[in-house]
Amino acid sequence: MESTADQSADTTIVGGGFFGCMIACHLAEQGQRVILLEREATLLDKASYRNQARVHQGYHYPRSLITGLRSRENYTRFVSEFGECVHTGFEKYYAIGREFSKVNAAQFELFCKRIGAPLSEAPGPVKALFDRGLIEEVYRVEEAAFDSRKLAALVRRKLAGNKVQVWMESEAVRVEPRAGGLRLHGKSQGRPVSVQTGQVYNCTYGDLNGLLRASGLPLIPLKHELAEIALVEPPPPLAGLGITVMCGPFFSLMPFPSTPWHSFSHVRYTPHAGWNESAPDDMSPAEARAMGEPVSKVEQMRLDALRYMPEVGRVIHRKSLFEIKTVLPVNEKDDGRPILFRRDCGLPGLHCVLGAKIDNIHDILDEIDNAGAPSTRHAA
Ligand SMILES: Cc1cc2nc3c(=O)[nH]c(=O)nc-3n(C[C@H](O)[C@H](O)[C@H](O)COP(=O)(O)OP(=O)(O)OC[C@H]3O[C@@H](n4cnc5c(N)ncnc54)[C@H](O)[C@@H]3O)c2cc1C
Known part of the structure; x- marks a missing residue:
């Protein structure tokens, strides 16, 4: 781990779950300098471990045809890309x-x-x-x-291979606009840190609103x-x-x-x-x-x-x-599981991501690559 009080990056990722780590690798593969902050001492140890571990193939969603169809497509992609972590x-x-x-x-x-x-x-x-x-x-x-422990091992290799700077026990606290991008303030192993960055991906799952609240931005329901x-x-x-x-x-x-x-x-x-x-x-x-x-x-x-x-x-x-x-409250009735992808969420360059289920990573990465194009994805 490398961390100093004041650094810069093209993209800063908040949250070292499966989504934050995969987005970090994806952007680093495209040549970006990426810093990832994870509050805990272990990657993929929160929702990405504490779940039912089902790779959804659609059966679970008879009340949401669109989630059923997206699951079918993503199942094949997930099993092919993460086969070593999939138990059949x-x-x-x-x-x-x-x-x-x-x-x-x-x-x-x-x-x-x-x-x-x-x-x-x-x-x-x-x-x-x-x-x-x-x-x-x-x-x-x-x-x-x-197998979420195998997934974590695979993701750690990918992060290292793509030279993502991973700051463990590092918490993002608030973000503010600055000339040329954003400034993210936080704590790393007890010490204050700040990052000057072009964009921030908030990938904190249940804690999405924490960063928005502390930054004085509107919350996501x-x-x-x-x-x-x-x-x-x-x-x-x-x-x-x-x-x-x-x-x-x-x-x-x-x-x-x-x-x-x-x-x-x-x-x-x-x-x-x-x-x-x-x-x-x-x-x-x-x-x-x-x-x-x-x-x-x-x-x-x-x-x-x-x-x-x-x-x-x-x-x-x-x-x-x-x-x-x-x-998302909107899915209470149909039990659907679309991704939430809020680009420029309250501030230009601050993007909020909620994956909803593991295989949705493919929808999120497609959404990132289609920046600016009209979205055809299963997104809320
Ligand atoms: C009970 C349960 C059952 C589920 N069952 C399934 C299932 O069977 N199949 C399926 O596909 N999906 C399932 N899911 C959904 C799936 O687990 C999630 O979609 C996925 O794990 C979300 O990954 P993530 O990276 O967004 O979140 P997480 O893995 O939770 O990662 C978010 C990370 O952000 C960190 N963080 C939070 N705030 C900050 C901050 N301010 N600064 C720095 N770091 C911060 C957290 O410590 C955490 O590590 C289930 C979820 C739950 C909770």
């Missing part, structure tokens, strides 16, 4: 609940046909794992999981959820399987490849709290984090999920990952 060594099944589901089996089949996502009937022994009184149908699908991803040891019959029950207050249990365990989440119990942030007085993710981690709801998840799939009753809880999940 398990069978993946989607099941449709009979009651409380927002789609039925016929609608799910039609949706998969429309987006061209491969779907076939699950074999008998897999169907037999479910309570067929509560589950209408079970399908075998093609979906993968990513965001919806936050304090989410729990439980990591569990599955019983032997579920070890090689990934299961998702759609589309309502159900659960998902699938490999979490950077550990020997499965991630376990439940639409009703994974969110511990939810709130909107659009005005300066609204609670920020930093304030929510300061309240500490809540008590795990894994037992509620287990007791509900075992009604649909009795073997889930035998999962063993190993640990839970808590993270603030951030989405």
Whole structure:
């Protein structure tokens, strides 16, 4: 790491998650001098690690055709570019609940046909794992999981190869206009730093509004959820399987490849709290984090999920990952996951990025390359 009190760069990236790191590499590859600031001591350790690790292929979004279609396209690109970080060594099944589901089996089949996502009937022994009184149908699908620790290692190599200056334990605090660009002020390992820069990419996911608020700029309306991803040891019959029950207050249990365990989440119990942030007085993710981690709801998840799939009753809880999940309020109804890309967000040269899901990196990089051209991407 190299950091001094006062430096300059063509582009400064705030946030060393998957999106910030990949954007940094992309711009450095184009010949820009890039500095990246990450508040924590480890790259890709926040939302880019504390998630469900699903490489989306569209199945998850039967209420948003556009997200389904974009996921299909990006899945192929993601698996081809990040293949060494993608785990496909398990069978993946989607099941449709009979009651409380927002789609039925016929609608799910039609949706998969429309987006061209491969779907076939699950074999008998897999169907037999479910309570067929509560589950209408079970399908075998093609979906993968990513290993976020391998992704972090790959990204670190790319950053070094592209000579991006990475400042760890460095927090961007505020940005202001200066002749010829912007001045970013922050702290690096406890000392004040500032960077004179042509442009700033704010890639801080749930903390996007932190930099805007401290810089006196209008906030972006965001919806936050304090989410729990439980990591569990599955019983032997579920070890090689990934299961998702759609589309309502159900659960998902699938490999979490950077550990020997499965991630376990439940639409009703994974969110511990939810709130909107659009005005300066609204609670920020930093304030929510300061309240500490809540008590795990894994037992509620287990007791509900075992009604649909009795073997889930035998999962063993190993640990839970808590993270603030951030989405656009506009997607609350359809559950879509477009990117947010706000160019010149309150200040010329300050760009805000919210990736929403890992494979959306391709949409973001395309959007950056198409600067100035009318956007045809799945962007909000
Ligand atoms: C519970 C949950 C489940 C999810 N499941 C999936 C899934 O299955 N599949 C999928 O594709 N996507 C999933 N997602 C979404 C996915 O995780 C995110 O889209 C992606 O990780 C966002 O990457 P990022 O780089 O934008 O954010 P992050 O990885 O959070 O990186 C942002 C970085 O910014 C740093 N930072 C913040 N403020 C500052 C500052 N002021 N100065 C310096 N650094 C700062 C943070 O420390 C952090 O490292 C899930 C998300 C959550 C939370």
